[in-house]
Amino acid sequence: MSQRFKDIDYIGVVLWLFRTAIVVVVLWGTISKLFLEQGNAYTTIDWIDFLIAGLSQGSLYALIALGYTLVYGVLFMINFAHGEFFMSGTMTATIFVALPLSSSGFLDANPILGMLIIIIVAMLVSVGVALLTERVAYRPLRRAPRLVPLITAIGASFFWQYFFRGLYGSTLIPFPELQVLVGKWTVFGIEILKTRAVVMVASVIMLIGLYIFIMRTKTGTAIRAVAEDKDIAALMGIDVDRTISITFATGAAMAGAAGILYGMVFRQVHFFMGFVPGIKAFTAAVLGGIGSIPGAALGGLFLGLIEAVGPPLFLEGLGIPGAHQLKDVIAFTMLVLVLIFRPQGIVGERLAEKKA
Amino acid sequence: MALLEVNDIHTYYGNIHALKGISLTVEKGEIVSLIGGNGAGKTTTLRTISGLITPRSGGVAFDGADISQYRAHQLVSKGIAMVPEGRGVFARLSVTENLNMGAYHRNDKDGIAEDLEKVFQIFPRLKERRTQVAGTLSGGEQQMLATGRALMSRPDLLLMDEPSMGLAPVLVEATFETIETINKEGTTILLVEQNAHMALQVADRGYVLQTGEIVLSNTAKELQRDPTVQKAYLGIE
Numbered sequence: 001m002s003q004r005f006k007d008i009d010y011i012g013v014v015l016w017l018f019r020t021a022i023v024v025v026v027l028w029g030t031i032s033k034l035f036l037e038q039g040n041a042y043t044t045i046d047w048i049d050f051l052i053a054g055l056s057q058g059s060l061y062a063l064i065a066l067g068y069t070l071v072y073g074v075l076f077m078i079n080f081a082h083g084e085f086f087m088s089g090t091m092t093a094t095i096f097v098a099l100p101l102s103s104s105g106f107l108d109a110n111p112i113l114g115m116l117i118i119i120i121v122a123m124l125v126s127v128g129v130a131l132l133t134e135r136v137a138y139r140p141l142r143r144a145p146r147l148v149p150l151i152t153a154i155g156a157s158f159f160w161q162y163f164f165r166g167l168y169g170s171t172l173i174p175f176p177e178l179q180v181l182v183g184k185w186t187v188f189g190i191e192i193l194k195t196r197a198v199v200m201v202a203s204v205i206m207l208i209g210l211y212i213f214i215m216r217t218k219t220g221t222a223i224r225a226v227a228e229d230k231d232i233a234a235l236m237g238i239d240v241d242r243t244i245s246i247t248f249a250t251g252a253a254m255a256g257a258a259g260i261l262y263g264m265v266f267r268q269v270h271f272f273m274g275f276v277p278g279i280k281a282f283t284a285a286v287l288g289g290i291g292s293i294p295g296a297a298l299g300g301l302f303l304g305l306i307e308a309v310g311p312p313l314f315l316e317g318l319g320i321p322g323a324h325q326l327k328d329v330i331a332f333t334m335l336v337l338v339l340i341f342r343p344q345g346i347v348g349e350r351l352a353e354k355k356a
Numbered sequence: 357m358a359l360l361e362v363n364d365i366h367t368y369y370g371n372i373h374a375l376k377g378i379s380l381t382v383e384k385g386e387i388v389s390l391i392g393g394n395g396a397g398k399t400t401t402l403r404t405i406s407g408l409i410t411p412r413s414g415g416v417a418f419d420g421a422d423i424s425q426y427r428a429h430q431l432v433s434k435g436i437a438m439v440p441e442g443r444g445v446f447a448r449l450s451v452t453e454n455l456n457m458g459a460y461h462r463n464d465k466d467g468i469a470e471d472l473e474k475v476f477q478i479f480p481r482l483k484e485r486r487t488q489v490a491g492t493l494s495g496g497e498q499q500m501l502a503t504g505r506a507l508m509s510r511p512d513l514l515l516m517d518e519p520s521m522g523l524a525p526v527l528v529e530a531t532f533e534t535i536e537t538i539n540k541e542g543t544t545i546l547l548v549e550q551n552a553h554m555a556l557q558v559a560d561r562g563y564v565l566q567t568g569e570i571v572l573s574n575t576a577k578e579l580q581r582d583p584t585v586q587k588a589y590l591g592i593e
Contacts, residue, residue, distance in 0.1 A: 218460070225446050225457050231408055232444040237432030237461035237509065 015340060022337070026314050033317030042312060048190055050308045056196035056265070058304020059203030063258035064281030065288070065296035066210060067251025073227040073291040074247050076146065080153040081133055083278020084160035085252040087271065089126030090259025091168055094175055094269045097121045098260075102176030111180045119260045126256030129160065130248045139241065157278075165271040172270045175263035199261045206257060207297050210250065214293060223247050227291075276328075283335045289348020298346050307331055357420055359384045359544050360405070360513055365414030365424070367404045374400045376568040377414070382513065387535065387545045389555040389576065391589055392565035398548040399441055401565070402515045405546070406438045407431045418513070433461040437511035441518050443502040447491030451482055454490050454501055458508030468508070475504035478534065496527040503534060513544045520551045532558050552589035556580050564589070 042050075064086055071079045098118045101107040107114040137156045141149045181194040214220035225233045226243045234240050262277065263269050280303065288299025310330040315323035338345060358381040367375040375397050382388045390398050403409045405416055407428035416424040423431060437458070446454050455475060459468045476483035479500040485493060490501055499519060506514055516535070520528040532554050539545050539558075549555035556562055556576045564572035564585060572585065579585050586592040 218456070221449065221453050221457065222460065224449060224453075228446045228448060229444060231428070232440055232446070233457075234408065234428035235406060235432070235438045235440060235444075236457045236505070237429050238457070239429045 019341065025318070029314040029317040031317070033313055036317070045191075047309075050312060051305065052190075052192055052196055054305035054308030055301060056199045056304070057308065058284075058301035059200050059207075060258050060262055060265075060277070060300070061281045061284040061303050062297045062300025063203050063206060063254045063261075064277055065285040065300045066207075066254045066293065067248075068282050068285040069288075069290055069293060069296040070214075070223070070247050070251045072285070074223065074244055075138075075142075075149075077138070077149045078153065078282065079138075079248075079251075080150070080278070080282075081137075081156035081160060082251065082255060082281070083274030083276075084157050084164075085126045085130045085133075085274075086255035086259045086262075086278060087269075087274030088129045088160060088164055089122035089124070089252070089256030090263055090273065091164055091173070091269050091271065092125040093118050093122035093256075093260060094173060094263055095168060098176050098263070099173075107176060108179045111178050115178070115260070119257050122260045123253040123256035126252040126259070127249045130252030131245055133160070134245055134248045139244075157274075161271055161274070168271060170271060172268045175267050175269055177267060178264070181264070195264050199265060202257070202261060206254060210254060211293055213250070219243075219246060223250075280331060283331055286335060287338050287345055289345025292345070292348050295345055295347040302346065303331055303334065306334055358382060359419060360546065361415075361417040362401075362405065363415040363417070365401075365404055365411040365416065367400055367409055367411045369400075374568055375404065375411070378565075378568070378570055380563050380570065380573070382544055382546050384512075384544055385539075385542070386560045387539050387547060387558055389552075389559035389562040390546070390548045390565055391550075391552040391555055391562060391585075393588075394550075395567070396565040397568040398565055399517055400568075402438065402517050402546070402548055406436060406515055432509050432511075435510075435512035436515065437506040437509045437513070438515040439499075439502045439506045439517060439519060442521070443495075443498045445490040445493070445498050445501045445505070447489065449490055451486045451488055451490055451493070451501060454505050455482075455508050458505035461509065467510075471508055471510065475507055478507075478537065479504055495522055496524070496530075499523060499527070499531060500534075503538075507538065507543075511543060513546065514538065516545060516547045518548060518550060520549065520554065528554060552585070553591075556585075556590075 064082070067082045067085065068079060071077060071082070098107070101114050101118070133156050137152050138149055141152060181198060184191045184193055185197055187197070214223060222233065222238045222243050223246065225236065225238060226240055230240050233243070259269075262273070281300065284299035284303040285296050286299070287303055288295030288297070307327040307330060311323035311327050314330070315326055320326065360382040362378055362380045364377045364379050365375055366373065366377055378397070378401055380388070380390075390401060392398050400409065404411050407423070407426050407430065411424055414424065415422055418431075418434060418436060423434065426434075446457065449457070452472075455472055456468070459471065462468055476486075481497055482500055482504055485497065490498065493501060503516075503519070519531050519535070523531060528551065535545060535547065536558050547555055547559065556579055559576040562574065562576045562579045563570050564579070572579065572582065574582070580590070
């Protein structure tokens, strides 16, 4: 008997209490919101709105998260400068393409062609910044201990933030509004903001395109081969350095496109815009299981949903004022919870298995 | 002119002097075996030839051209392929994807499809499992896959690192039979083995490595009769 008490795993007990406490808080908040609250309860339409907003925001996170997951897959490195790849393309394309096209009237006359041009320019700039960063800051450190490129990535992130601040200034720059995307569409009786619908459709198309690229093409297969074993990949005739560059470029292209969609939704860009979405997308990648492409997509959507639905559902019922301001708290609580209870993420494999 | 000519190479891992002046030649059409104990430098020799490590000094000539400064991925298209130690299949890629990676540098679709059929002919088991992920194959099947994958590059010279390692005796026999078949179809083979008995049986010539140096070289038949080889590597007193 006394032997059994000695065997109690105290950390396990604390984690169990922690888990229970969170479940209780969430249930309490949810029940009091849905069943006990009088007066200012949300209608079904409101909840559907929250869901749609969450899915639309989540699909942006998913697109950015791909860059983290792809790079982690091949290099086991968290590229903290990825948010800056997102920012650089978006700002450049907004200032040099979107605003001139908008003021000349071209954008509203040819909205699809105009947006395509803006997105392609953003992707190209993001890819350029990513390739330069990889070549100059990461490649020389390929054989260094893992902490070194991590710190370099943080340094690269600051470098690009202040480089673009110096270049474009630190003011908010408005992203032009497209006349065709003002207002709502009604789909199956549900009203959706047009910009949100476009963001979701564009993201899904890009996610599927990327999945096909990685799973079905020769270059995509080479990326997966390099992710497994660089020496063996080289013995197959695969140029490992080039394949790693392609991986960075692919992630950055997705980020550049996501940046323009972000601009469409939030209607403004600035030099610091990459930081929070970057960290959120990293969270999404970890939530889904870093290194896994479907994981990044699922993690992004999940994070977007929980941010949109979580505050009204879990927190308002507890009587917390301004619950929507706390969406970041929910996002990062999710990150911590995942790291504690399911380190491999939603679909990820355990790290130990990965090394075997 | 020999197909492969290794001339006095010195290779280091950091400060460790792993190869202390290895010289060897492989003629077109031969099977040459490198035998020796653990840590003798057999794998390092193959890694140096295949370009994974660059020697600090010495030359490696393939088909008359110096390749000692080339990196591994540049050598595949020149005609060198390697079956790495521990097989090194891509565990999360399917059997067919693994084989196609072997043909990565090639762009002749018809030729690749033809060679894929040829590999499936040599290893019918791989055909049965072609959509399976390589990590789910047995050790013997992974060895077939690694060998087949190397053949997909249509190599002139095939470097094989311990192909029999960890295989059941029946499979070891089969592996060496395959090596002979591949050789008869025109591929030159440089074979590294701990199983000296089998390695010398299939080889034309052999080299014995000890702590980074070649201590003996002769025809395989002579080496099998050599009393020091018998004692140290063949278990014959």
